[in-house]
Amino acid sequence: MKTFNFFIIILSLLALNLVEFVLCQIPTETPKAPVNLIPTTIGTITTQPATAIPDTLAVPKGHNFAFLLYASGNQQYKCITNQWLNSGADAMLINDVNDIQQHFDPAFEVAHHYISSTPIYGGNYTWDSLLPTDNSQVVTKFVDSVNSTQSNAIPWEITAATFRKEGGRFSNTSYVLRVNTNGGISPPQDQCGVQFIDGSTTQVQYTAEYWFYEGPLPGTEQPAQPAAPSSPSKSNGHSTNSIGSSQLGWVAIVGFISVGVIIF
Numbered sequence: 001m002k003t004f005n006f007f008i009i010i011l012s013l014l015a016l017n018l019v020e021f022v023l024c025q026i027p028t029e030t031p032k033a034p035v036n037l038i039p040t041t042i043g044t045i046t047t048q049p050a051t052a053i054p055d056t057l058a059v060p061k062g063h064n065f066a067f068l069l070y071a072s073g074n075q076q077y078k079c080i081t082n083q084w085l086n087s088g089a090d091a092m093l094i095n096d097v098n099d100i101q102q103h104f105d106p107a108f109e110v111a112h113h114y115i116s117s118t119p120i121y122g123g124n125y126t127w128d129s130l131l132p133t134d135n136s137q138v139v140t141k142f143v144d145s146v147n148s149t150q151s152n153a154i155p156w157e158i159t160a161a162t163f164r165k166e167g168g169r170f171s172n173t174s175y176v177l178r179v180n181t182n183g184g185i186s187p188p189q190d191q192c193g194v195q196f197i198d199g200s201t202t203q204v205q206y207t208a209e210y211w212f213y214e215g216p217l218p219g220t221e222q223p224a225q226p227a228a229p230s231s232p233s234k235s236n237g238h239s240t241n242s243i244g245s246s247q248l249g250w251v252a253i254v255g256f257i258s259v260g261v262i263i264f
Helices: 002-025 245-263
Strands: 064-080 083-094 111-120 123-129 137-146 156-165 173-183 201-214
Touching (some): 064 111, 083 201, 123 156, 137 173
Antiparallel strands (some): 064 083, 064 201, 083 111, 111 123, 123 137, 137 156, 156 173, 173 201
């Protein structure tokens, strides 16, 4: 009986090892987003939200709301002589954070936002498309900002395009608003030079909405042409200005004098 039980145990162990071996041979893949959910375009929200925009951030006339994107990333700060300096930003953007089927994952990210180290015509706020069928890019420069509606968030701001790369959604972008920000503010001032040594950098997570407007590249709009001065109307090459009664009187007097000279 003991020998029988021993063989049963051995066979059970062999069976378990065999099952484990078979399972290890089955290839496993990282879960991917369903094909029908993978974004094929940038900016699916094309109606401007009802969020009140301060006058300081008002986009000039002639530039229209095109779409918005949701961003999640980091604001970068550098400690210089006991002062925090914003040294850049890096964020990924998706079409709709309110869609439960989307989230900040490479499968759903449609654009990359960062601060370029080499300005283009004075701008270094950069947005690159991440879609394989869209090669567009827009670079903007800072225009103005206002404090966020939340005390622990970076300011709202407006930037103007200085460069646009053709080939997709960002090709006609003229202005970009950063609104509805959360987080991203620098660490406490007293930590710079104490907890963080001079020259060190740190990153602070933030989220925001970026609103994209389309129109002429700022600075290239044609100014309104002044109205041309009015000129007397002409008919058959001759002026048709009317002759006043006083002018007719002088004509008559000159005529009488001329007749008198001829008679005498």
